Amino acid sequence: MSVNDDLTRQESNILALVAQGKRNTEIAQELYLSIRTVESHIYRIFQKLKISSRTEAAIYALESGLLSNQTSMKLRTTSETDSSTMRP
Numbered sequence: 807m808s809v810n811d812d813l814t815r816q817e818s819n820i821l822a823l824v825a826q827g828k829r830n831t832e833i834a835q836e837l838y839l840s841i842r843t844v845e846s847h848i849y850r851i852f853q854k855l856k857i858s859s860r861t862e863a864a865i866y867a868l869e870s871g872l873l874s875n876q877t878s879m880k881l882r883t884t885s886e887t888d889s890s891t892m893r894p
Contacts, residue, residue, distance in 0.1 A: 812854050818872065820847045824860055825867035 813821065816837075823833045830848070834841045852858060855866055867873050 813851065817847050817851050817854075820844060821851050821863055821867050822872050824848065824851075825864040825873055827864075 819837065820833055823836065828836070830841050830844045833839070834844045837844070839847075848863075851863065855863070857863055857866060
């Protein structure tokens with residue numbers, strides 16, 4: 807699976823940041839965009855990829871190779887750490 811050719815460069819960048827777990831406000835600050843612009847891009851990404859959640863977006867980004875192996879490892883390590891610190 808490769809990154810959808812229909813995504814613009816900006817949409818691909820935003821998809822990568824969503825997959826890294828960034829919130830809309832963080833994405834807006836990092837890319838010097840308004841929050842509303844980020845929301846619009848995310849809406850279009852979801853429409854183009856036929857997905858309906860940030861989790862699906864993250865899975866798509868990982869499977870399509872949009873994220874580097876280093877980022878993937880960081881995400882796995884963070885989620886493993888988070889789950890190991892959770893108590894029943």
